[in-house]
Amino acid sequence: MFFLSYALAELRRRRGRTILTALGLAIGVGLVVTVNALSTGLDHAQQKVLAPLTGVGTDMSVTRPIRVTNNGSGAFGGLSQSQRNRLRGQLGPGPAVNFRNLKPGQKFDTDSFRATSQLSFPASEVKRIEGFAGVTAAAGSLTLTDTHVYGKAPKVRLQFGNPGSFGGSGGQNGQGGARFQGFGGKGIHFQSRTVTGIDQSRPDLAAVTPGQITKGRYFTSSSAYQAILSSSYASTNKLSVGSSVSFGGHAFRVVGIASSPLGGTPSDAYVKLAVLQRLAKYRGQITTVQVRAASTGAVGRVAREIKTGFSASQVTTAQDLANRVGGSLSDARNLSSKLGTALEIVGLAAAVLIACLLTLASVAKRVREIGTLKAVGWSQWQVVRQISGESLLQGLLGGVIGAAIGIAGAAAVNAVGWTLKATVPGSAAPARGPFGGGPFGFGQAAQVTSGSTLVKITTSTDLRLILAAVGLAVLGGLVAGAVGGSRAARLRPAAALRTVE
Amino acid sequence: MHTEERLAQTPATDAVPVYELAGVGRAYGGGNGGVTALADVDLVIRPGEFVAVAGASGSGKTTLLQLLGALDRPTSGTIHCLGRDISRMGPGELSRLRRETIGFIFQQFNLIPTLTAIQNVEAAIATRRSGERHRRAHDLLAMVGLSHRVDHLPSRMSGGEQQRVAIARALANDPGALLADEPTGNLDSQTGQEILALLRGLSTEHGQTVVLVTHDTHVAETAPRTVRLSDGRVVSDTANAAAISDPA
Numbered sequence A: 001m002f003f004l005s006y007a008l009a010e011l012r013r014r015r016g017r018t019i020l021t022a023l024g025l026a027i028g029v030g031l032v033v034t035v036n037a038l039s040t041g042l043d044h045a046q047q048k049v050l051a052p053l054t055g056v057g058t059d060m061s062v063t064r065p066i067r068v069t070n071n072g073s074g075a076f077g078g079l080s081q082s083q084r085n086r087l088r089g090q091l092g093p094g095p096a097v098n099f100r101n102l103k104p105g106q107k108f109d110t111d112s113f114r115a116t117s118q119l120s121f122p123a124s125e126v127k128r129i130e131g132f133a134g135v136t137a138a139a140g141s142l143t144l145t146d147t148h149v150y151g152k153a154p155k156v157r158l159q160f161g162n163p164g165s166f167g168g169s170g171g172q173n174g175q176g177g178a179r180f181q182g183f184g185g186k187g188i189h190f191q192s193r194t195v196t197g198i199d200q201s202r203p204d205l206a207a208v209t210p211g212q213i214t215k216g217r218y219f220t221s222s223s224a225y226q227a228i229l230s231s232s233y234a235s236t237n238k239l240s241v242g243s244s245v246s247f248g249g250h251a252f253r254v255v256g257i258a259s260s261p262l263g264g265t266p267s268d269a270y271v272k273l274a275v276l277q278r279l280a281k282y283r284g285q286i287t288t289v290q291v292r293a294a295s296t297g298a299v300g301r302v303a304r305e306i307k308t309g310f311s312a313s314q315v316t317t318a319q320d321l322a323n324r325v326g327g328s329l330s331d332a333r334n335l336s337s338k339l340g341t342a343l344e345i346v347g348l349a350a351a352v353l354i355a356c357l358l359t360l361a362s363v364a365k366r367v368r369e370i371g372t373l374k375a376v377g378w379s380q381w382q383v384v385r386q387i388s389g390e391s392l393l394q395g396l397l398g399g400v401i402g403a404a405i406g407i408a409g410a411a412a413v414n415a416v417g418w419t420l421k422a423t424v425p426g427s428a429a430p431a432r433g434p435f436g437g438g439p440f441g442f443g444q445a446a447q448v449t450s451g452s453t454l455v456k457i458t459t460s461t462d463l464r465l466i467l468a469a470v471g472l473a474v475l476g477g478l479v480a481g482a483v484g485g486s487r488a489a490r491l492r493p494a495a496a497l498r499t500v501e
Numbered sequence B: 001m002h003t004e005e006r007l008a009q010t011p012a013t014d015a016v017p018v019y020e021l022a023g024v025g026r027a028y029g030g031g032n033g034g035v036t037a038l039a040d041v042d043l044v045i046r047p048g049e050f051v052a053v054a055g056a057s058g059s060g061k062t063t064l065l066q067l068l069g070a071l072d073r074p075t076s077g078t079i080h081c082l083g084r085d086i087s088r089m090g091p092g093e094l095s096r097l098r099r100e101t102i103g104f105i106f107q108q109f110n111l112i113p114t115l116t117a118i119q120n121v122e123a124a125i126a127t128r129r130s131g132e133r134h135r136r137a138h139d140l141l142a143m144v145g146l147s148h149r150v151d152h153l154p155s156r157m158s159g160g161e162q163q164r165v166a167i168a169r170a171l172a173n174d175p176g177a178l179l180a181d182e183p184t185g186n187l188d189s190q191t192g193q194e195i196l197a198l199l200r201g202l203s204t205e206h207g208q209t210v211v212l213v214t215h216d217t218h219v220a221e222t223a224p225r226t227v228r229l230s231d232g233r234v235v236s237d238t239a240n241a242a243a244i245s246d247p248a
Helices: A002-013 A015-054 A081-091 A124-130 A231-236 A273-279 A296-309 A318-324 A327-365 A367-375 A380-416 A463-489 A493-498 B003-009 B061-068 B091-101 B117-123 B130-143 B159-171 B189-206 B217-221 B241-245
Strands: A060-063 A107-114 A135-152 A188-198 A213-216 A226-230 A244-247 A250-258 A269-272 A288-293 A314-317 A419-424 A451-456 B019-028 B035-045 B050-055 B076-081 B102-105 B177-181 B209-214 B225-230 B233-239
Touching: A002 A015, A002 A380, A002 B117, A015 A327, A015 A380, A015 A419, A015 A451, A015 A463, A060 A296, A107 A244, A107 A273, A124 A135, A124 A288, A124 A296, A135 A244, A135 A273, A188 A273, A226 A231, A226 A244, A231 A250, A244 A269, A250 A269, A269 A273, A288 A296, A296 A314, A314 A318, A327 A367, A327 A380, A327 A463, A367 A380, A367 A493, A367 B091, A380 A463, A380 B091, B019 B061, B035 B061, B035 B233, B050 B061, B050 B189, B050 B217, B061 B076, B061 B177, B061 B209, B091 B102, B102 B159, B117 B130, B117 B159, B130 B159, B159 B177, B159 B189, B177 B189, B189 B209, B209 B217, B217 B225
Parallel strands: A188 A269, A226 A250, B050 B209, B050 B225, B102 B177, B177 B209
Antiparallel strands: A060 A288, A060 A314, A107 A135, A135 A188, A135 A288, A213 A250, A226 A269, A244 A250, A419 A451, B019 B035, B019 B076, B225 B233
């Protein structure tokens, strides 16, 4: 304990130098804590934006997009024969209303479901993908474009190339479709909407998760005909929880409203997978497999394996989704990860350098004292231990002050209420279909929800970060002590005693 | 040299000498610019002796004291301390020798200003266990008459008291030799006399070997034996009959 008493007494005597050294280290440590807390806050903000995109536990989505090459000719250019056959089967003749069978003024309501941007594939692929190394869970979903035509038969008999029928294609997602008026003033309504059938037994891997429900509830096992609507679709069509919405001639009860995540590819409606497969006549077919990897580090490898093992597939990872998010949030995070790390290194290096120089200066001022200690029999090791011990205590003090500075800095960021903008440009997702842009949505691309959202940055400091920061300061103190101690140990006692102070 | 007088003062001529110097020299620097601080010094100091090393400034007395104190090594000759050749010892062995065998007293006291009187004494025996260290330091401070000042910082003590603390510190490791470099140089006359009396008492009452360096002839005369240096050489080694007959 003598050494500790001596060290504490010395630090008290050289209070100014002690505070200066500790403050130097504290600023370095405070910088590390603040930058790390800020970086964590930016990560959390980005995760907050991405959470609805990635789902609770989905690491990647597997689809089989229809690929069109630049040198292809026509809508089917670049497709293999089997892909063309599948596509023809999926597209079919389009929705049709045979007015010959309707009396003028008679109501009609028909749906036509098509997988437009992606080829459907057997649901058995879910099991196969689940068997890949590094995959812990997988669930399938089916996303279709539903062309909904309803209204009353016109009083004027129509003549078309395909006698007695009326067809169309394309439309804007979720915008309520085109309204066909004329023919005696009775409207015929066309509505294009996307519907996704999800495996409700795996809500954490589903295209819509319980966390996205803003009103109402998630699916239950009580009824087959339950629907969850996107908030934008519900708003446009003035639907709410408890309303009824028709799909394939069946009335579905709206049980919940889900938020449309920024940057996501939301559907207008979500129903149970088996129900949609039956109504749309896509039995045993799906268009997407949501996959969870064993670890974040395994995502890249698993994605490559799936691409190799599942021909013509496209794997979209959470990182791909993250890359869609831009704006000041993204800029700040990039800045934090690059400049922040450099700032931490430079700050700490400067702090340790200052501590070393001040310790050396302190040793220079204590030459005769060190000579006296050597004269009374102190070994070099004892001298080094004493100087290092004092420096370590300074480091500890600097670490504690630095942690306080860091926590205060992080709290200041929170108090300022810094908000950053996360932006997703209004472009289609990579899986663009060959027929995008048609009036009724046939071949409609998977549209991402574009726009901006403000995210408040909330920094957080945890105990591990603080302990690590204090540890860094102590380490810095030890380095300074080792430098100063070795200088003191090299002093020749006879020369040291001759020094005039 | 009054050999018969020195022998009378020497308690045990057949005992191993505390110091035995043969042809010791110390030169600083090399070539034409070099300085010879000590040259060809032969000296024997026996246990219990009180020896004053006297000489003018620059005569080499402090250099001699540093060699005796194992703070420096000679450039020629040999120095044996209690039978061990310290001229060939490494830094670690020299540290151990200083810790176990030698006690230093400095002209400017050289107390650690941040430590109390008792902590300054403990500094010399810092590797000992806490209780033993504390008791030893306390006893020594009592012996030099500073029981009431144990927790005082040097800055709160007079020069005489500080030198007493330094003496207690020098005695902490029960040294074979007590080396004092101008111990009264920074003290007033009366306090200087008290310190000299204390050192003499240690020699006469406790058989402590004391080597005292001084430029003051009056101080040197208080020692039973005086070795005079001039230009780094021993010019006389005499016994002081008055000091022998009146040790106090």
